[in-house]
Amino acid sequence: MIPLGAGLPAGAFRRTASVARAVRGSPERGNDRPSRALGSVPSVEDMSDPKIPTLTLHNGVRLPALGFGVFQTPPDETIAAVEEALRVGYRHIDTAAAYGNEREVGEAIRRSEVDRADLVVETKVWASDYGYDETLHAFEKASAKLGLEQLDILILHQVAANLFDRTIDAYRALERLLAEGRVRAIGVSNFPVPRLTQLIDATEVVPHLNQVELHPYFSQPELQDFHREQGILTQAWSPIGGITFYPGWGGEDRRSTLADPTIGEIAAAHGRTPAQVMLRWHLQQGRSAIPKSVTPSRIAENLAVTDFVLSDAQLAAIDALDTGTPGGPEPERDFDDRQLFPIPEA
Numbered sequence: 001m002i003p004l005g006a007g008l009p010a011g012a013f014r015r016t017a018s019v020a021r022a023v024r025g026s027p028e029r030g031n032d033r034p035s036r037a038l039g040s041v042p043s044v045e046d047m048s049d050p051k052i053p054t055l056t057l058h059n060g061v062r063l064p065a066l067g068f069g070v071f072q073t074p075p076d077e078t079i080a081a082v083e084e085a086l087r088v089g090y091r092h093i094d095t096a097a098a099y100g101n102e103r104e105v106g107e108a109i110r111r112s113e114v115d116r117a118d119l120v121v122e123t124k125v126w127a128s129d130y131g132y133d134e135t136l137h138a139f140e141k142a143s144a145k146l147g148l149e150q151l152d153i154l155i156l157h158q159v160a161a162n163l164f165d166r167t168i169d170a171y172r173a174l175e176r177l178l179a180e181g182r183v184r185a186i187g188v189s190n191f192p193v194p195r196l197t198q199l200i201d202a203t204e205v206v207p208h209l210n211q212v213e214l215h216p217y218f219s220q221p222e223l224q225d226f227h228r229e230q231g232i233l234t235q236a237w238s239p240i241g242g243i244t245f246y247p248g249w250g251g252e253d254r255r256s257t258l259a260d261p262t263i264g265e266i267a268a269a270h271g272r273t274p275a276q277v278m279l280r281w282h283l284q285q286g287r288s289a290i291p292k293s294v295t296p297s298r299i300a301e302n303l304a305v306t307d308f309v310l311s312d313a314q315l316a317a318i319d320a321l322d323t324g325t326p327g328g329p330e331p332e333r334d335f336d337d338r339q340l341f342p343i344p345e346a
């Protein structure tokens with residue numbers, strides 16, 4: 001099965017002494033880490049302009065706040081979806097080795113007329129490729145499939161709880177790729193605060209971003225606070241709540257964010273769709289959002305969020321929908337042989 005990420009229930013996040021040390025800089029190791037650039041993650045005030053904002057990572061790399069995801073996009077539909085996304089104006093594509101469609105993302109990029117310099121391509125290393133040498137090789141595989149010598153953002157897909165040493169080694173490989181200029185930014189996905197803290201304590205470069213489940217029903221406010229303190233960009237997966245309505249996923253009593261009455265009322269007030277309201281909520285709160293669609297009309301709809309602004313009361317009403325319960329599986333899980341499936345060479 002294609003892997004899903006997840007977050008932790010609210011209340012599972014605690015500030016620890018080592019977190020406080022990470023914020024200040026570790027006395028044992030001096031203040032030799034790259035700048036945490038506190039405050040570089042855009043604030044709500046910065047987001048009041050209706051244009052799609054540009055976000056700046058703590059090393060200065062920039063990306064549009066609205067990108068395009070391809071999880072569960074079958075390889076034979078990926079080229080058309082990404083081509084359409086690029087045609088209508090997306091300039092950030094999020095894929096992953098485990099999605100099995102990096103080659104098709106690369107093909108769509110080659111077919112498009114978008115300048116490489118204007119494009120942000122993000123992909124993820126799967127846990128079967130964790131470990132220092134393995135992750136260096138995973139970069140080579142991704143680079144070849146995408147047809148790109150340099151990747152813009154390379155992140156670790158999951159915490160592999162039973163392989164955490166290998167997870168850390170994998171991140172050290174990302175640091176080397178960053179130092180060599182083979183990637184422009186590095187980060188993680190599905191890392192809760194305790195694991196981020198361990199990672200930050202054990203390595204040199206504070207992750208530039210953490211891609212996590214984040215939609216109105218699971219907005220992870222404590223994790224977002226931690227990211228802000230550290231200068232880590234919060235990147236929302238399932239930004240319109242896809243995990244709350246994926247076909248065949250979740251129990252009988254699940255509720256779809258698309259059918260939420262509060263979101264529906266706000267959408268009606270602006271003459272917009274629920275998906276557009278949720279994306280606008282992300283943008284105004286300074287997050288990166290990467291909605292997925294294979295449907296041309298929705299691909300365009302999700303980008304058309306530049307000509308209305310949610311009020312503070314509307315933002316707060318959406319914040320209040322948080323249930324504290326993830327739609328996806330817990331990130332803190334062991335990986336067995338079945339989940340450690342091999343990522344093909346080509």
Ligand SMILES: NC(=O)c1ccc[n+]([C@@H]2O[C@H](COP(=O)([O-])OP(=O)(O)OC[C@H]3O[C@@H](n4cnc5c(N)ncnc54)[C@H](OP(=O)(O)O)[C@@H]3O)[C@@H](O)[C@H]2O)c1
Pocket residue numbers: 003004005006068069070071072094095157189190211212236237238239240241242243246258273275276290291292293294295298299301302
């Ligand atoms: N790091 C991780 O562990 C992780 C996990 C999950 C996702 N992600 C990333 O995040 C991206 C987005 O997350 P997601 O795919 O889970 O969920 P999502 O973007 O919130 O929702 C996608 C679903 O919504 C539908 N949709 C799209 N636009 C719509 C609209 N305007 N109105 C109604 N329905 C709409 C899509 O259907 P159609 O395609 O049929 O139009 C699809 O079923 C992924 O593609 C992937 O890049 C990462």
